[in-house]
Amino acid sequence: MQTVNESIDLRSVLEKVGQLKAGIAGIAVSEQDLIKNRAERMTTVRREIMQRGEADEERMNRRLQELSEAYQGELDLAHAAAEARVELIHQAYHSSKGSLANRAQGVKDRRIGQVQGSIMRNRQARQEELARAKEEHAEFLTKLGGDRSARRELQKSVLKALRSYSPLIENRFSGKASDEQQGLKHSPAKLREDLAAALDEAADAVESANRLPLARLFRFVPLWLQLAVVVGVPLWLAFQPGGRGIEAALPSLGIWTGAAVALWLLGLVLSLPVIRKASSSLSTAAALEKAAEKESAARLGTLDEEIRNEQALEGQSLSDTFRESDSEWKIRVAEGQKKLDRQFAGLPAKAERLHQRKLGKIDAAHQARLTRARADAEERAKLTESSRDQLNKSIDSNVGAKITDLTGQWASEVLPIHGHLAELEARSLQQFPPWSSSTCEHWSAPDETPSAVRIGEIRLNAEQLSEGMPHDKRLSLPAGDEIPVPFALGFPDQGSILIESEGAGEATLALNSIALRLLAAHPPGRAAFVFIDPVGLGKDFAGLMHLADYEETLINHRIWTQGTQIEERLAELNEHIEKVIQMYLRNEYATIAEYNEQAGTIAEKSRFLVIAGFPSAFSETACKRLLSIASSGARCGVHLLIQRDIRQPVPDATLEDELRRACVRVSLQGGTFRLTDAPRGADVVVFDPPPSLDDSVTLVHRIGKASVDSNRVQVPFSHIAPSPEEMWQCITTDELRVPIGRTGAKKLQMLSIGKGTRQHALVAGKTGSGKSTLFHVIITNLALWCSPGEVEFYLVDFKKGVEFKCYAAKRLPHARVIAIESDREFALSVLQRIDAELKRRGELFRKAGSQDLASYKKTPGHEPMPRSLLLIDEFQEFFTEDDGVAQEASLLLDRIVRQGRAFGIHVILGSQTLGGAYTLARATLGQMVIRVALQCNEADAHLIMEDDNPAARMLTRPGEGIYNDQAGAL
Known part of the structure; x- marks a missing residue:
C-alpha cells in the first residue's frame, strides 16, 4: 500500500496535477466542441433546408417549363409527321412506280449475278486445283530426280565393286527396260513406291558384291598386275646368273598364268548372280522412273482437259439464264404496277386517322405529367419540413447524450483525481500539521525517515490550469476552482530546493522554516545540517543554534560565513559523498535510501546544505565543490537548500545549470513564490508558516534533547553473538x-x-x-x-x-x-x-x-x-x-x-x-x-x-x- 510520504512528493503531485489538467482540459474542449458543433450543425440544417426549398421551387418551375415545351414539341412533331407522312405516301407511290422496272431489273441482275458468281467460284476452285496439281507434279519430279541420282550411284557402286569384270558386264547396266517393264500402269505414288523397293534391292546387291572375296581381290590387285608378276618373276629368275634360261621357265610360266586366269574366271562366275540381281533391279528402277514421270504428266494433262470442258458448259448455262430472265422481268413489271395502284388509293384516310390518335395520346400524357410533377413538388416540401424537424431533434439529442457521457467521464476521470489531491492535502496536513504551541510542546520524535516532507502547498487554479472550465453545471469541481495540494520535498531525487529572489528576506525565512520542518520530520540524529550565510551572518538561522547545546553534529557546530570556512565545509561534504559512494553504495545500491533500508541501525543520516545569499563569498574552488555536491549529492543523501540572489551572477554557468537540474526551483515574484517550470495555474507556492519565536525555541529544545548521543553508531550485540546451539562450537585450529x-x-x-x-x-x-x-x-x-x-x-x-x-x-x-x-x-x-x-x-x-x-x-x-x-x-x-x-x-x-x-x-x-x-x-x-x-x-x-x-x-x-x-x- 502506498504511504503518505510516497504519495506527496512533488513529482507524484505534479503528475496528478498533470492528469487533472489533461482531464479537465480534455472534457472542456470536448464540451466546447459539442456546443460549437451543435450550432454549426443547426446552421447547416437551416441553410440546407432553405437551399433545398429554393432548389425544389426552381426545379418545379423548370419542370413545368420543360413539360410545356415538350408538349408543344410533341404536337409540332406530330403535325410535321402527319404532313410528312402524306408527302411520303405520294413520293413513295411515284418513286415505287418509277422504280418498279428498276426493281425487276434488279431481280434479273441478281439472278444473273448469282449464276456468274457461281461460275467464278467454280472457275477459281478449278484453277486452284490445277495449281495444286502442278505443284504436286513438280514436287514429284523433284523426288524422282533424287531417286534417279540414287540409282546412278548404286550403278556406279556395283561397277566399282566388280571393277575387274567391268568390261564384260557394263552392257548389262546400259540396256533398255523390257516391254513388260515399259507397259506398267499404276498411280505415280505406287510406281514410286515400287521404285524405292527396286533401289533397296539394288543396294542389297551392291553390298553382296562388296563381300565377294575374289571380286574384292581383283578389285585391289587387277588381273594384269597378277599376270605381270607371274610372267615377270620367272623371266627375271631365268635371266639371272646361274639361271636355267627361258626354256626352262616356260612350263612354270604357263602354269602360273593359267592359274591366275582360272582364278579370275572363277571370281567372274561367282559374281554372276550378284551381277544379274543388280542389273535386273537397276533396270526395273529405270523403267519405273520413266513410267512414274509419264503417268504424273498424263494425269496433269487429263485434269487440264476436264477444266476446259467444264468452263465451256458453264458458258452455255449463263447464256440460257440471260434468255429466261428477260421474260420474267416483263411479267414482274406489269404485276407490280397493279399492286401499287391498289395500295395508294386507301393510304391518305388511314394516315389522317393515325394523326388524330397520336394527338390524343400526346395530350393525355402531358396532363398526366403535369399532375405527377405537382404531386412530387408537394411531397418534397413535406419531406423537407419533416427532415428539418428530425435533424434538429437529432442534433439536440446527440449533443445532450454526449454531454451526459462527458459527465460520466468527469465522474470517472476528473473527480477521482481531484479527490485524491484533496486527500493528499488532508493527509499531508495530518502528517505534518501546521505549527502551533500544542504541536511544538507535544512534538515526539518519528520512528522512520520520511520519503517526502511537506514544506507548503501549491494553490491550483483549475480555470487557469486547464485554460477554461466546462460550462455545464454538472461538469464542476465540488469545492470550486481553487485546489490546495501539498508541496513537499521528496527523497532522494527531489530533496533539494533553489529559491531565487532579489536579496534575502522572505526567501531566507522560508529556508529556516524548511530546515525546522526537516529536523522535526526526521528521527533524532537522522538529519544533519550545514548552514552557510555569508550575507546575513546567520541571523535568520540563529534559533537553530540551540541544537549545538545537545548534539553539535546536527548543525556542524555553527553557521559558517567566511570564504575559507565555506570551502572547508564543502570539502567535508565532498569527502562524505566520496565515502558513501566508495564504501556504502558501490555498484550494489543506486541511492543511500536503498542502502539504509538494509543497514538498519547503521543507516547513514541525511545531510542538508543550507545556503543563504548565494553566490556571495563563493570562490571558484567553492563553486567547483558545490558543483560536485549538486551532481552526486542526492543519491548519497546530501541535499541542497539554497536561496540565490538573482542580482548577482553565478560565476560558473555549469554550476548554475546543474543547480537548476538538481533542485526544485522556486522564484519570488512580486511577493508571490512561484514554482518554476510548473504549468500556469499550478505554479503558486505558499510555504507553511514557521512557528512563533517562543514555540520555535520550545521545538528546537525538544528536538535537541531527543538527539543527544544520536550520532553514536550502535549495533545490537545479538546481531553477532552465537545462538545457543553455536556456543563454543568454533574451532581455531586453522584460524581465529x-x-x-x-x-x-x-x-x-x-x-x-x-x-x-x-x-x-x-x-x-x-x-x-x-x-x-x-x-x-x-x-x-x-x-x-x-x-x-x-x-x-x-x-x-x-x-x-x-x-x-x-x-x-x-x-x-x-x-x-x-x-x-x-x-x-x-x-x-x-x-x-x-x-x-x-x-x-x-x-x-x-x-x-x-x-x-x-x-x-x-x-x-x-x-x-x-x-x-x-x-x-x-x-x-x-x-x-x-x-x-x-x-x-x-x-x-x-x-x-x-x-x-x-x-x-x-x-x-x-x-x-x-x-x-x-x-x-x-x-x-x-x-x-x-x-x-x-x-x-x-x-x-x-x-x-x-x-x-x-x-x-x-x-x-x-x-x-x-x-x-x-x-x-x-
Missing part, C-alpha cells in the same frame, strides 16, 4: 575468526587472525570513539564462540584496570592473566609470561616435529593448545619513559609479534593516539597487518593507515571504524 560488527548493509565484519600475514592487530581511536567497546566485543564474542580449549586471553589495561576488571570478577574461564593494576612493571611481567609460553610451545613443537599450531594438533597425544590472544589497551604507556622497562617491553613485543605466529600467539594493541608509539620499533608496527581505525585525528589517521589511504579521516561517528588487513594500504 569471530564477528565484531556490521560492514555495509547486510554483511558482518569478521576479525580474522592466524592465516597468512594476518597475525596481529593494531587499534587506534580517540576518547569516546568506541575502542574499549571493541575490545569488550572481541573478548566477549570469542568467549561465546570458542571454548577455553580453543582460545585464551592475556588482558592488560593501563586505565587503572577498570575495563577488564569485570572478567576477573566473573572469573572468565578463557582469561589466563588479567592485569588489573596499571603499573608498567606488572604489564612487563605479562609480556615475560607470554615469552615463556612462546618458548614452551617452541620446545613442544620441536619434539612433535610440527611447524605450526594446525600440524601440532594433528600429532597423537598432543597437549591442549589454545590460541593465545594478548590484548593491551593504551599500550603506548609502555613507552612513556625511556628506561629499561620500555626497552625490554619493546624487545619482548617484537619477539612475540615475529615468532608468535607459528605457535598460535597473537597480539592486539590499542591506543587513543599513536604519537607515543614511536619508541616502539617501526618494524614491530609493520608486523601488525590488521589495522582497525576508529574516529581519530588526522595525524593518527595517517599513522594507522598509509598516507595514500584517507579513509580514516572520513570517520565522524562514534562506533564507526575501518577494518583493514593490508597494513593500512588501499
Whole structure:
C-alpha cells in the first residue's frame, strides 16, 4: 500500500496535477466542441433546408417549363409527321412506280449475278486445283530426280565393286527396260513406291558384291598386275646368273598364268548372280522412273482437259439464264404496277386517322405529367419540413447524450483525481500539521525517515490550469476552482530546493522554516545540517543554534560565513559523498535510501546544505565543490537548500545549470513564490508558516534533547553473538575468526587472525570513539564462540584496570592473566609470561616435529593448545619513559609479534593516539597487518593507515571504524 510520504512528493503531485489538467482540459474542449458543433450543425440544417426549398421551387418551375415545351414539341412533331407522312405516301407511290422496272431489273441482275458468281467460284476452285496439281507434279519430279541420282550411284557402286569384270558386264547396266517393264500402269505414288523397293534391292546387291572375296581381290590387285608378276618373276629368275634360261621357265610360266586366269574366271562366275540381281533391279528402277514421270504428266494433262470442258458448259448455262430472265422481268413489271395502284388509293384516310390518335395520346400524357410533377413538388416540401424537424431533434439529442457521457467521464476521470489531491492535502496536513504551541510542546520524535516532507502547498487554479472550465453545471469541481495540494520535498531525487529572489528576506525565512520542518520530520540524529550565510551572518538561522547545546553534529557546530570556512565545509561534504559512494553504495545500491533500508541501525543520516545569499563569498574552488555536491549529492543523501540572489551572477554557468537540474526551483515574484517550470495555474507556492519565536525555541529544545548521543553508531550485540546451539562450537585450529560488527548493509565484519600475514592487530581511536567497546566485543564474542580449549586471553589495561576488571570478577574461564593494576612493571611481567609460553610451545613443537599450531594438533597425544590472544589497551604507556622497562617491553613485543605466529600467539594493541608509539620499533608496527581505525585525528589517521589511504579521516561517528588487513594500504 502506498504511504503518505510516497504519495506527496512533488513529482507524484505534479503528475496528478498533470492528469487533472489533461482531464479537465480534455472534457472542456470536448464540451466546447459539442456546443460549437451543435450550432454549426443547426446552421447547416437551416441553410440546407432553405437551399433545398429554393432548389425544389426552381426545379418545379423548370419542370413545368420543360413539360410545356415538350408538349408543344410533341404536337409540332406530330403535325410535321402527319404532313410528312402524306408527302411520303405520294413520293413513295411515284418513286415505287418509277422504280418498279428498276426493281425487276434488279431481280434479273441478281439472278444473273448469282449464276456468274457461281461460275467464278467454280472457275477459281478449278484453277486452284490445277495449281495444286502442278505443284504436286513438280514436287514429284523433284523426288524422282533424287531417286534417279540414287540409282546412278548404286550403278556406279556395283561397277566399282566388280571393277575387274567391268568390261564384260557394263552392257548389262546400259540396256533398255523390257516391254513388260515399259507397259506398267499404276498411280505415280505406287510406281514410286515400287521404285524405292527396286533401289533397296539394288543396294542389297551392291553390298553382296562388296563381300565377294575374289571380286574384292581383283578389285585391289587387277588381273594384269597378277599376270605381270607371274610372267615377270620367272623371266627375271631365268635371266639371272646361274639361271636355267627361258626354256626352262616356260612350263612354270604357263602354269602360273593359267592359274591366275582360272582364278579370275572363277571370281567372274561367282559374281554372276550378284551381277544379274543388280542389273535386273537397276533396270526395273529405270523403267519405273520413266513410267512414274509419264503417268504424273498424263494425269496433269487429263485434269487440264476436264477444266476446259467444264468452263465451256458453264458458258452455255449463263447464256440460257440471260434468255429466261428477260421474260420474267416483263411479267414482274406489269404485276407490280397493279399492286401499287391498289395500295395508294386507301393510304391518305388511314394516315389522317393515325394523326388524330397520336394527338390524343400526346395530350393525355402531358396532363398526366403535369399532375405527377405537382404531386412530387408537394411531397418534397413535406419531406423537407419533416427532415428539418428530425435533424434538429437529432442534433439536440446527440449533443445532450454526449454531454451526459462527458459527465460520466468527469465522474470517472476528473473527480477521482481531484479527490485524491484533496486527500493528499488532508493527509499531508495530518502528517505534518501546521505549527502551533500544542504541536511544538507535544512534538515526539518519528520512528522512520520520511520519503517526502511537506514544506507548503501549491494553490491550483483549475480555470487557469486547464485554460477554461466546462460550462455545464454538472461538469464542476465540488469545492470550486481553487485546489490546495501539498508541496513537499521528496527523497532522494527531489530533496533539494533553489529559491531565487532579489536579496534575502522572505526567501531566507522560508529556508529556516524548511530546515525546522526537516529536523522535526526526521528521527533524532537522522538529519544533519550545514548552514552557510555569508550575507546575513546567520541571523535568520540563529534559533537553530540551540541544537549545538545537545548534539553539535546536527548543525556542524555553527553557521559558517567566511570564504575559507565555506570551502572547508564543502570539502567535508565532498569527502562524505566520496565515502558513501566508495564504501556504502558501490555498484550494489543506486541511492543511500536503498542502502539504509538494509543497514538498519547503521543507516547513514541525511545531510542538508543550507545556503543563504548565494553566490556571495563563493570562490571558484567553492563553486567547483558545490558543483560536485549538486551532481552526486542526492543519491548519497546530501541535499541542497539554497536561496540565490538573482542580482548577482553565478560565476560558473555549469554550476548554475546543474543547480537548476538538481533542485526544485522556486522564484519570488512580486511577493508571490512561484514554482518554476510548473504549468500556469499550478505554479503558486505558499510555504507553511514557521512557528512563533517562543514555540520555535520550545521545538528546537525538544528536538535537541531527543538527539543527544544520536550520532553514536550502535549495533545490537545479538546481531553477532552465537545462538545457543553455536556456543563454543568454533574451532581455531586453522584460524581465529569471530564477528565484531556490521560492514555495509547486510554483511558482518569478521576479525580474522592466524592465516597468512594476518597475525596481529593494531587499534587506534580517540576518547569516546568506541575502542574499549571493541575490545569488550572481541573478548566477549570469542568467549561465546570458542571454548577455553580453543582460545585464551592475556588482558592488560593501563586505565587503572577498570575495563577488564569485570572478567576477573566473573572469573572468565578463557582469561589466563588479567592485569588489573596499571603499573608498567606488572604489564612487563605479562609480556615475560607470554615469552615463556612462546618458548614452551617452541620446545613442544620441536619434539612433535610440527611447524605450526594446525600440524601440532594433528600429532597423537598432543597437549591442549589454545590460541593465545594478548590484548593491551593504551599500550603506548609502555613507552612513556625511556628506561629499561620500555626497552625490554619493546624487545619482548617484537619477539612475540615475529615468532608468535607459528605457535598460535597473537597480539592486539590499542591506543587513543599513536604519537607515543614511536619508541616502539617501526618494524614491530609493520608486523601488525590488521589495522582497525576508529574516529581519530588526522595525524593518527595517517599513522594507522598509509598516507595514500584517507579513509580514516572520513570517520565522524562514534562506533564507526575501518577494518583493514593490508597494513593500512588501499
